Each structure stands twice: as structure tokens, then as C-alpha cells.
Amino acid sequence: MxxxxxxxxxxxxxxxxxxxxxxxxxxxxxxxxxxxxxxxxxxxxxHFFHQPEVGIGIIAHHEDDxxxxxxxxxxxxxxxxxxxxxxxxxxxxxxxxxxxxxxxxxxxxxxxxxxxxxxxxxxxxxxxxxxxxxxxxxxxxxxxxxxxxxxxxxxxxxxxxxxxxxxxxxxxxxxxxxxxxxxxxxxxxxxxxxxxxxxxxxxxxxxxxxxxxxxxxxxxxxxxxxxxxxxxxxxxxxxxxxxxxxxxxxxxxxxxxxxxxxxxxxxxxxxxxxxxxxxxxxxxxxxxxxxxxxxxxxxxxxxxxxxxxxxxxxxxxxxVARGEWRDKERPILVNNWEATYFDFNEEKIVAMARKANELGFELFVLDDGWFGKRNDDKTSLGDWFPNLEKLPNGIKGLGEKVVKEGIKFGLWFEPEMISKNSRLYEEHPDWILGVQNRRLSMGRNQYILDLSKEEVRDYIVNILSERFSEAPISYVKWDMNRNMTEITYQDLPHKYILGLYEILETLTTKFPHILFESCASGGGRFDAGMLHYMPQVWTSDDTDAIVRLNIQHGTSLAYPLISMGAH
The missing domain is CATH 2.70.98.60 (alpha-galactosidase from lactobacil brevis)
Known part of the structure; x- marks a missing residue:
């Protein structure tokens, strides 16, 4: 070779x-x-060396040549x-x-x-x-x-x-x-x-x-x-x-x-x-x-x-893809988001999981709204503990009830983000990525955690590990819904990505049984780097059949069908 x-x-x-x-x-x-x-x-x-005709304006690399x-x-x-x-x-x-x-x-x-x-x-x-x-x-x-x-x-x-x-x-x-x-x-x-x-x-x-x-x-x-x-x-x-x-x-x-x-x-x-x-x-x-x-x-x-x-x-x-799920047939899943948005409780979710199992689905995914005081998109990102008003038995109790219905249980997270209206922000306002003495841009009512900081990475790993360990979670949808603004240092975007990779390496190694799916407002981070940790990506938030033909045709120039989430 x-x-x-x-x-x-x-x-x-x-x-x-x-x-x-x-x-x-x-x-x-x-x-x-x-x-x-x-x-x-x-x-x-x-014989492959080619010397073009040199013009009068040539600048020699060495004065003797x-x-x-x-x-x-x-x-x-x-x-x-x-x-x-x-x-x-x-x-x-x-x-x-x-x-x-x-x-x-x-x-x-x-x-x-x-x-x-x-x-x-x-x-x-x-x-x-x-x-x-x-x-x-x-x-x-x-x-x-x-x-x-x-x-x-x-x-x-x-x-x-x-x-x-x-x-x-x-x-x-x-x-x-x-x-x-x-x-x-x-x-x-x-x-x-x-x-x-x-x-x-x-x-x-x-x-x-x-x-x-x-x-x-x-x-x-x-x-x-x-x-x-x-x-x-x-x-x-x-x-x-x-x-x-x-x-x-x-x-x-x-x-x-x-x-x-x-x-x-x-x-x-x-x-x-x-x-x-x-x-x-x-x-x-x-x-x-x-x-x-x-x-x-x-x-x-x-x-x-x-x-x-x-x-x-x-x-x-x-x-490029690795782990237990690399070669496995992926489960047919249903996600509650369009059905309920933030308006659900334990009884409603269990009923949906029961019906999903009857219809032949293999995995039920609970999306946004299960944590902190999250009843809209303005609060609680970073507070990855269950909302007991909606889920009195927590994620552990809900997950166990869903699994008893004969279907696997999955959960949505957006670990890289933080809401100002959150317990995490009250305790660590300095963890936000941005120039602290300047006005910060705001996208989707949220801000970005600075993953270049070791204490931020440790927090994410620890609190997600708690959730993954206590409940029968088979699948995680890892979302990311806004891009960087107010970048403080020129090396920060790369340090952020290195921090993200460190987190993903730790969690995917610690919980190899979980199928991780990458999502970034749909397909906003569909690349070989993410596939190394998460063998599939939510291809797009647009599930219109005609538009999906163009999206998946383009995606398929490079990326295999098994990597394209299409639930």
C-alpha cells in the first residue's frame, strides 16, 4: 500500500x-x-514533475536558483x-x-x-x-x-x-x-x-x-x-x-x-x-x-x-460509527412532540406508549418538557431533573411504566444549552458562552453553555449520568437548537468542539447500550464527527415527503441510509 x-x-x-x-x-x-x-x-x-514556462515576473525561492x-x-x-x-x-x-x-x-x-x-x-x-x-x-x-x-x-x-x-x-x-x-x-x-x-x-x-x-x-x-x-x-x-x-x-x-x-x-x-x-x-x-x-x-x-x-x-x-448500535437494525420509534408539545402528564404518556406498542412501534420517545419547570421554551434548560408536577414518579417511574407496556423508552435532552430562567443559571451565570459586559444575542429563548470550561463538562456528564443510570433509557435524542454568537476568544469555537467530543466520548463509553441520535434543529450538525459518537442523525425537522426527497437525496451523496433518522 x-x-x-x-x-x-x-x-x-x-x-x-x-x-x-x-x-x-x-x-x-x-x-x-x-x-x-x-x-x-x-x-x-x-517524469510527473512539470515545470511551467516561467515569466519575467518570477520570484525565485533562492537567489542562487x-x-x-x-x-x-x-x-x-x-x-x-x-x-x-x-x-x-x-x-x-x-x-x-x-x-x-x-x-x-x-x-x-x-x-x-x-x-x-x-x-x-x-x-x-x-x-x-x-x-x-x-x-x-x-x-x-x-x-x-x-x-x-x-x-x-x-x-x-x-x-x-x-x-x-x-x-x-x-x-x-x-x-x-x-x-x-x-x-x-x-x-x-x-x-x-x-x-x-x-x-x-x-x-x-x-x-x-x-x-x-x-x-x-x-x-x-x-x-x-x-x-x-x-x-x-x-x-x-x-x-x-x-x-x-x-x-x-x-x-x-x-x-x-x-x-x-x-x-x-x-x-x-x-x-x-x-x-x-x-x-x-x-x-x-x-x-x-x-x-x-x-x-x-x-x-x-x-x-x-x-x-x-x-x-x-x-x-x-x-x-466511523462505533459501538453496540453500529450494525444493529434500528427500532421503529414514535415521538410525542407533535402530539403534546409541553402539555402532558404521566398518564397521557403511558397511554400513548401503550397505543404505540399496539400499532407496532418498538420505541417511545419523550421529548421536550419533562424537566425543571419546563412548560414552554423559555425556561429550565440545564435543570436536568424531572418535573414532578407532570411526572410524580420521576423519569425512573415513568420509564418503568412505559417498558411494562412492552415498548422501549427514550428521552430528549439539549445538554449544551441553558435558560436564564433556570436554577443552573442562578447558580452559575458565568457558564454562559458570551461577553459578559455586552448584550447577548438570544436564539430560541436560550443560550449556550461554555464547554471549554472543565466544570461545565463535568456538570453535564454527572447530571446526565444520573438520569441514564436511574431509568430504563434505551435511546437519547441529543438536540442543539442555536448557533454561537458573542464569541469571546478566537480559539473558543474549536475548544468548544473539543469539549463536546470529550463529553460524548465519556457518555457513549459509559452507557454503550443507549442509542444516541444527534439533532441540531434537525440536520444542523450532520457530519462525520458526530457519527463517530452517534450512529444516526435526525435528518431534518421537515418531514414533508416531497421536501424529504431532496434532503435525503443530497444527504445520501455522502452519508449512509442507516445514519438518517426519519421517524
């Missing part, structure tokens, strides 16, 4: 039908030689400011405010299998025979910083995953302003770009545009991957159909602010980058610390769009 030409310093990654070849250029940085249909390995791939300029070459993880004027993969600011870097090749290691990413979801392997991993080490001696680029090749899938990791070995902090998960330079721009766009109740409609010279991109600055754009794009040849032709798919295993950027330069070459959105982003990397980018997935097909989608489906279903 991984071939190395030591003398030429060439690396050839090979899957079933795909080859990916790059090398160490004469300046010590990495250059891309080939990406596409599988080719045989050979002792040298130098006037013909060498990074502007003219395909690269693997390019920087800005030393003769390449395209959008870079990364940008680092040192203590003297310099943003110039020079990461040069130091070595590599190859190992069987795949290592976990620290604090982040990723694809995985069940045994090391499923694939191989190549890790390239580069170093900037001035910054005293190392850069590790990791490539994993799956043996029986046309999949390559990539990520980058920075290690600060210097004495001073450095600031990371941009850190994409990968860059891929392609030799031409004869592609159409497909992406999934929309809004609440019309998520992931298919959009198609022809690449042109200049920049085209999709992104999110909402603190979530969002219903408006999805962290997934396809580049396809214009002639590609469902069953023939070339296409390349890119997905980010991440649930926060992202950028998927495609740039066509003045030589008609295409650069694709994807990763954490650099807009309003700065990460202080202190001495001795490391920064890990999310994982990106690259899929290639020369057999049409259907083959590309099937590769993604199989990967997301088998090597």
Missing part, C-alpha cells in the same frame, strides 16, 4: 484503484507528483510568503510577529494500522491488516517547531485519510492562524464542484458549479458544521455520470467551523484545502504543546458518482 523510493525521496500511496504520489523537492519541502487512477509502482516518478519558484509547483502542505501566492495550508505567527516559515523534510515512518487522534473523532481500523500509515516529519529550525503529516491508506477501500500535527519545541509560544487538514494540488481545473447547501428544514440540497479561475469555497462560522453548508465536497469531471467517469470526494471528520476551499490559479491548476475555518481563528501553541488538526477523508472513483457514494457509505457505516 505504501512504496518508498529512498534515493529519489518519493512516496507512493496505493489503494485498490487509486495512486497518490509525492516527493521531497530540492528545497526540502514536499511536492505533489500525481493523484488519480491506480498506476504501477516504478523506481522513479520524476532563479528558475525555482513555489508559485509554479504542486505541493503537499504549502505555506504563504516565500514565492507561493495561493491560499496556504497553514500560517504560523512567531513571537516577533513574523509569519514566515520553512518546514523541511526530516524523515518518515511507516506502520501497519492506524493510530487514534488525540481528543478528536476519526476513522479507525479493527485490525492493523486493514491498512498502512505513513507519517512524514518536517521541521522549521528557526521556529523550533515540528510538523507531522499523516497519511493512512485502506487496503480494501479507495480511501486515504490525512491530518497534520504541529509540535512546539521552542521556548516561546507561537500562534497558529491557519491549519488545514490537507492540501491537494491537481494539474487542471476541468471539474464541477458539488456541495450540499440549505437551511433549517431544507438541509443538504445538491448544488453544482463549474470550477473557474479564482477561489470558490463553502464554510461555516456558526460554531457548528451547520445546516447551511456541509463539510463535504466532490470534484467531478463534467462527463461523469452515476456509473462512469472520475470523481474525488472530500469529507472532514469535524463538527465545528470549517472551510472547504478550491482555488484555480493562473496556470489552470487546482488546489483543494479543507479544515478548521481560519476566519477569526487563533490558537496559542505554548512551549512543549502540540496542535492536532481534524482528519480529512479523500475518496477517489473512476466508476462514477454511485461508486464514490458507496465508498463513503461503507466507510462511515463501518469505520
Amino acid at each position: 505504501i512504496y518508498i523510493n529512498e534515493e529519489k525521496k518519493e512516496f507512493h500511496l496505493q489503494s485498490i484503484n487509486m495512486s497518490y504520489i509525492f516527493n521531497v523537492m530540492k528545497n526540502g519541502q514536499l511536492g505533489n507528483l500525481y493523484f488519480g487512477k491506480k498506476i504501477k509502482h516504478r523506481e522513479s516518478f520524476s 532563479p528558475g525555482f519558484s513555489l508559485e509554479y509547483y504542486k505541493q503537499e502542505y504549502p505555506s504563504y510568503g516565500t514565492t507561493d501566492f495561493r491560499k496556504p495550508a497553514f500560517q504560523i505567527e512567531s513571537g516577533d510577529n513574523s509569519r514566515i516559515s520553512d518546514f523541511v523534510y526530516k524523515g518518515y515512518r511507516v506502520y501497519k494500522g492506524k493510530e487514534k487522534l488525540k481528543g478528536l473523532p476519526s476513522t479507525y481500523m479493527e485490525n492493523e491488516g486493514e491498512g498502512e500509515t505513513l507519517e512524514i516529519e518536517l521541521e522549521d529550525n528557526v521556529l523550533n517547531c515540528k510538523l507531522f503529516l499523516t497519511y493512512t491508506v485502506y487496503k480494501d477501500r479507495d480511501v486515504i485519510t490525512r491530518n497534520a500535527r504541529f509540535e512546539n519545541n521552542g521556548k516561546e509560544s507561537i500562534n497558529i492562524h491557519r491549519a488545514m487538514s490537507f492540501a491537494l494540488d491537481l494539474p487542471d481545473y476541468n471539474y464541477e464542484m458539488i456541495h450540499l447547501s440549505g437551511a433549517w428544514a431544507r438541509e443538504r440540497f445538491i448544488k453544482n458549479r463549474k470550477l473557474e479561475v479564482g477561489c470558490q469555497y463553502i464554510d461555516s462560522t456558526r460554531g457548528a458544521s451547520s445546516a447551511h453548508q456541509n463539510p463535504f465536497i466532490i470534484l467531478k469531471r463534467p462527463e461523469t455520470t452515476e456509473n462512469m467517469g472520475e470523481s474525488i470526494g472530500f469529507a472532514l471528520v469535524y463538527s465545528g467551523n470549517f472551510l472547504a476551499h478550491v482555488e484555480v490559479d493562473h496556470f489552470d491548476a487546482t488546489r483543494v484545502t479543507m479544515g478548521i475555518n481560519p476566519f477569526d481563528f487563533k490558537w496559542e501553541l505554548k512551549s512543549g504543546e502540540s496542535f492536532q488538526t481534524p482528519e480529512a477523508i479523500i475518496v477517489y472513483s473512476d466508476k462514477g458518482m454511485n461508486d464514490l457514494s458507496q465508498t463513503f457509505h461503507k466507510l462511515f457505516r463501518e469505520r
Whole structure:
């Protein structure tokens, strides 16, 4: 799967039908030689190196080599400011405010299998025979910083995953302003770009545009991957159909602010980058610390769009989703929300569960309104203890009665949010995400808990663990109904997502029998990152049959049917 030409310093990654070849250029940085249909390995791939005609305006990378300029070459993880004027993969600011870097090749290691990413979801392997991993080490001696680029090749899938990791070995902090998960330079721009766009109740409609010279991109600055754009794009040849032709798919295993950027330069070459959105982003990397980018997935097909989608489906279903429910048939469920909204009591819920069982349902889900003093959407988020006026026997007693009716019991939560009219806010007003001396925006009468704070994460884990332990809960609908505003620090959106992943890792490990379903005002956070913890997502709040055709058709370009909640 991984071939190395030591003398030429060439690396050839090979899957079933795909080859990916790059090398160490004469300046010590990495250059891309080939990406596409599988080719045989050979002792040298130098014939793939292309030198465009240089113009009078060339700026040489070194004064002793006037013909060498990074502007003219395909690269693997390019920087800005030393003769390449395209959008870079990364940008680092040192203590003297310099943003110039020079990461040069130091070595590599190859190992069987795949290592976990620290604090982040990723694809995985069940045994090391499923694939191989190549890790390239580069170093900037001035910054005293190392850069590790990791490539994993799956043996029986046309999949390559990539990520980058920075290690600060210097004495001073450095600031990371941009850190994409990968860059891929392609030799031409004869592609159409497909992406999934929309809004609440019309998520992931298919959009198609022809690449042109200049920049085209999709992104999110909402603190979530969002219903408006999805962290997934396809580049396809214009002639590609469902069953023939070339296409390349890119997905980010991440649930926060992202950028998927495609740039066509003045030589008609295409650069694709994807990763954490650099807009309003700065990460202080202190001495001795490391920064890990999310994982990106690259899929290639020369057999049409259907083959590309099937590769993604199989990967997301088998090597992104995890746990007891990964391969299980999902229960047919009924949710009380549209029937009762906030107006219910124990007797009404038990009667509904009894009827649901008679009709053939397998799971009854109690939605919003069971906790605190929640009789409308203005109170009690954060107070995850039962409303005893509605449910005198608590969630434990209600759950036991529902299960006695012969049907499983599920429960709705919105753990990332808080209402100002709540006991939690009275005790911890400083837990709200926002600038405390400024007016706070308000969405759906609620605010966001700052998951970058350890005490907030501990509270969520502890109080949800109490509910999960006391009642016979088989299913949890994990909702999230507003996006971020009044962001206090430029690193906060990423720290928030890392905090969320920590909570989900803890709870899904502690309660493996529970089927967790992700929801974000419907499909506002439908991404591979969430699928790593929750194997299905509420696809949309819009259950109109005609609109759902568009929503689920677009979603199915990347995500498998088993991941689409449609109750």
C-alpha cells in the first residue's frame, strides 16, 4: 500500500484503484507528483514533475536558483510568503510577529494500522491488516517547531485519510492562524464542484458549479458544521455520470467551523484545502504543546458518482460509527412532540406508549418538557431533573411504566444549552458562552453553555449520568437548537468542539447500550464527527415527503441510509 523510493525521496500511496504520489523537492519541502487512477509502482516518478514556462515576473525561492519558484509547483502542505501566492495550508505567527516559515523534510515512518487522534473523532481500523500509515516529519529550525503529516491508506477501500500535527519545541509560544487538514494540488481545473447547501428544514440540497479561475469555497462560522453548508465536497469531471467517469470526494471528520476551499490559479491548476475555518481563528501553541488538526477523508472513483457514494457509505457505516448500535437494525420509534408539545402528564404518556406498542412501534420517545419547570421554551434548560408536577414518579417511574407496556423508552435532552430562567443559571451565570459586559444575542429563548470550561463538562456528564443510570433509557435524542454568537476568544469555537467530543466520548463509553441520535434543529450538525459518537442523525425537522426527497437525496451523496433518522 505504501512504496518508498529512498534515493529519489518519493512516496507512493496505493489503494485498490487509486495512486497518490509525492516527493521531497530540492528545497526540502514536499511536492505533489500525481493523484488519480491506480498506476504501477516504478523506481522513479520524476517524469510527473512539470515545470511551467516561467515569466519575467518570477520570484525565485533562492537567489542562487532563479528558475525555482513555489508559485509554479504542486505541493503537499504549502505555506504563504516565500514565492507561493495561493491560499496556504497553514500560517504560523512567531513571537516577533513574523509569519514566515520553512518546514523541511526530516524523515518518515511507516506502520501497519492506524493510530487514534488525540481528543478528536476519526476513522479507525479493527485490525492493523486493514491498512498502512505513513507519517512524514518536517521541521522549521528557526521556529523550533515540528510538523507531522499523516497519511493512512485502506487496503480494501479507495480511501486515504490525512491530518497534520504541529509540535512546539521552542521556548516561546507561537500562534497558529491557519491549519488545514490537507492540501491537494491537481494539474487542471476541468471539474464541477458539488456541495450540499440549505437551511433549517431544507438541509443538504445538491448544488453544482463549474470550477473557474479564482477561489470558490463553502464554510461555516456558526460554531457548528451547520445546516447551511456541509463539510463535504466532490470534484467531478463534467462527463461523469452515476456509473462512469472520475470523481474525488472530500469529507472532514469535524463538527465545528470549517472551510472547504478550491482555488484555480493562473496556470489552470487546482488546489483543494479543507479544515478548521481560519476566519477569526487563533490558537496559542505554548512551549512543549502540540496542535492536532481534524482528519480529512479523500475518496477517489473512476466508476462514477454511485461508486464514490458507496465508498463513503461503507466507510462511515463501518469505520466511523462505533459501538453496540453500529450494525444493529434500528427500532421503529414514535415521538410525542407533535402530539403534546409541553402539555402532558404521566398518564397521557403511558397511554400513548401503550397505543404505540399496539400499532407496532418498538420505541417511545419523550421529548421536550419533562424537566425543571419546563412548560414552554423559555425556561429550565440545564435543570436536568424531572418535573414532578407532570411526572410524580420521576423519569425512573415513568420509564418503568412505559417498558411494562412492552415498548422501549427514550428521552430528549439539549445538554449544551441553558435558560436564564433556570436554577443552573442562578447558580452559575458565568457558564454562559458570551461577553459578559455586552448584550447577548438570544436564539430560541436560550443560550449556550461554555464547554471549554472543565466544570461545565463535568456538570453535564454527572447530571446526565444520573438520569441514564436511574431509568430504563434505551435511546437519547441529543438536540442543539442555536448557533454561537458573542464569541469571546478566537480559539473558543474549536475548544468548544473539543469539549463536546470529550463529553460524548465519556457518555457513549459509559452507557454503550443507549442509542444516541444527534439533532441540531434537525440536520444542523450532520457530519462525520458526530457519527463517530452517534450512529444516526435526525435528518431534518421537515418531514414533508416531497421536501424529504431532496434532503435525503443530497444527504445520501455522502452519508449512509442507516445514519438518517426519519421517524
